[in-house]
Amino acid sequence: DVEGMLGKDLLQMIRAFFKVVISSIQSLFIMRDFKPHLTVGVGGYTSGPVCLMGWILRIPTAIHEQNSIPGITNRILAPLVKKVFISFEESMMYFKKGKLFLSGNPIRDELMNPEVFPGRISKSIDETIKQRFVILVMGGSQGAKAINKAVLSALRKLKEGGFLPFVIHQTGSQDFKEVIADYRTLGIDGEVTAFIEDMAAAYTRADLVICRAGATTIAELAALGKPSILVPYPYATH
Incomplete structure (x- = not known):
């Protein structure tokens, strides 16, 4: 402690x-x-x-x-x-x-060699998203309320415009129930979870990543060549 x-x-x-x-x-x-x-x-x-x-x-x-x-x-x-x-x-x-x-x-081995470390996201999910644009959202291991709210607002507007991505969303434990309820209300397909156990599987499926600008995350995104929208933590010391 x-x-x-x-x-x-x-x-x-x-x-x-x-x-x-x-x-x-x-x-x-x-x-x-x-x-x-x-x-x-x-x-x-x-x-x-x-x-x-x-x-x-x-x-x-x-x-x-x-x-x-x-x-x-x-x-x-x-x-x-x-x-x-x-x-x-x-x-x-x-x-x-x-x-x-x-x-x-x-960089973790499983990120660079995902075929050696099979993902845990279910095959039914794989089939669902095979032909879809996939967005991975994560606000760090604890989640980020501001990112969760902003993404849901953006998804609402995307749906109104006729664009329906598949979203893999790590909410953090505190916001999980609220966020998954919002997805159901909006009728948007997604894999909503408090914490992603297998980042290699999530990264492999993602076409775009929305996340915090942590050093390790940026290194992983650069190594994988993943397009991203980075949201820096506003209260960081540096």
């Missing part, structure tokens, strides 16, 4: 600090029992306690920075770790050169 401290008031920052301390102690006990050979952090406040305890326990530790401007956690951890993997050359100025390795953003 840990939370970030940026953008918080004083009371929230104090609470977040104590959560970081508690999480660090918990991580220490877990890692002493688990005895990992390597610790890898990928940024974000959740990586901080684990990588810090890895360093204290003298476990080889590395971090991977997915963005061009490093986050605060990776900047703090950089002097402690053995290796810093970066995705963009622009990140070099923020880290000590002797530790750097320009790796790019890793």
